Amino acid sequence: MEAEGVVKTSLQLQCDRKQITAHVGGDFLLTCSYDTSRYLYSKKYWCRGNSRETCEILVDSERRTQTKSTHRSHVKDARRRGLFVKVTHLQSDDSGVYWVGIDKIYADIMTSVKVVVTEGKNITFVSVPVSKPSLWPLSSLINRPTCWGQPVTVRCGCARGTGIRYTWYHEQTVLHHSSDLKLHCGAVKRDSSDYYCVAENAVSSLESGVLSVQVLMPADSGCIYVINIQGQPVYDCADRMSTTTTATTPSPTTTPSLTTCQATMKTHTDTRNYSFPINQTDQEQLFSRPWMGMPFWYTLLRCISFASLLMFLIIVLRCTKARHKRAKRKRPVRFRHLAQ
Structure with missing residues (x-):
């Protein structure tokens, strides 16, 4: 029963790291995702202690808890974009076991994180804020590979920033923590979808532009879809759609076309004999x-x-x-x- 409870909890609240190593005077940013369908408006908190039952809440998303570490710890609930915990100006005695929790009746949803703060070198590391991330395909879109159902990988990247982490979202739902988004027939199922990337580090977080995907013909393989990225060539698959429609049309449907052509030819032939009142x-x-x-x-x-x-x-x-x-x-x- 306990194993089942652990699995259930891990699915409801997940963080990108289980252990954080930082130096004195530095900071860290922890990114977590949770079940927004159930806990979107619940209170989230950051607490310290070896046990989940006895840990001390340092700060919460509603900013009601006040401790000596409150001014250095921050919890930001970005709703569907995720949950962020940031701790600045780390000290040597900040090492220990911490918990990210979601307030819930009878039993909170919690996951543990181990923080290790080292003396390190007497070098001050300065984090550079991220710039607005850009999106670009790793393969050219000039030949319109998506019209023939070929996969396309889109990369998210920043021109400036240190310690950047990238997260892809599909209409405010977290997809994965990576700089690359792979699109293929099995991944695009809906008529139209919007994707975007979030680049973040210890001091800033910015969103990219929107990546629009329009599915013209869904299929597990050989699908037809169009992607639109700002600054990239704009194209459509109209000719591909017409070719596919003609190729898949049953043979009886082509009979009226032949009849129409014959009728048209006959009309032109009869028009030539206009000198006779009635032939x-x-x-x-x-x-x-x-x-x-x-x-x-x-x-x-x-x-x-x-x-x-x-x-x-x-x-x-x-x-x-x-x-x-x-x-x-x-x-x-x-x-x-x-x-x-």
Whole structure:
């Protein structure tokens, strides 16, 4: 049970060193990471003692603890960027066992650090502050290697500073403590991500610019992604994406393209015969075109027959009326003749 508790604690709070060796008059900076999903707003502290139960808290992140070493010890909780412990103007009696702790109900989360302060040489070491770190790829981006899924290593470096330590972050989450970030298909999974590097030493800490990664086609191998670094060539993988899309398109999808090409060619061919009102093909289409489920010529013949029959009935009707009028005019004449 104790072994399980130690493993659990180490995963919740980790520091970059278990032992620190420094000289009298010098200083050191300890960098730790912790579970921000659970202890982001908990109090962090730096205490001294051989046992975690009896250690004396020297300073905490809320600056409430006051001891004789408070002015030389500092705890800075940078939230998602990590936890930093800095001790300055070291003295020979500062050697001993220290603890980095996170306040927690029932049992604090703690990890031990051994500090050894030596007399050393009577030389005053002056730490030079770090300059703003720069990012650059170790291989050229002109040939766009990421468009073909090739790995790229990006380095973080400072032009000025002593005892610099580099830490890579992925959207405020610690990735690793190193100056190099290796990007490859297995590492880039999301549509877009931002990375940055923090350079720090005993006296200062600065962030680099943002490294943007846009994943166009995720895959374990042969992926397509674009990286954008300030001061580096800007490129895209549009042609690579179009080539990949065409190569992976099923064959039935290409049929409409061929049909469209043939239709276009046919349209240009028909346009050349513009001197003919209706060519033979158009006539065949005209008389063979279905109309309400029947051929057009049949419908046209029915219309002509109906019109002819209607005209015939009109003519017969007019002739009949004309005969009746003539008959009415002749009858009075005959009656007068008979009366005389």
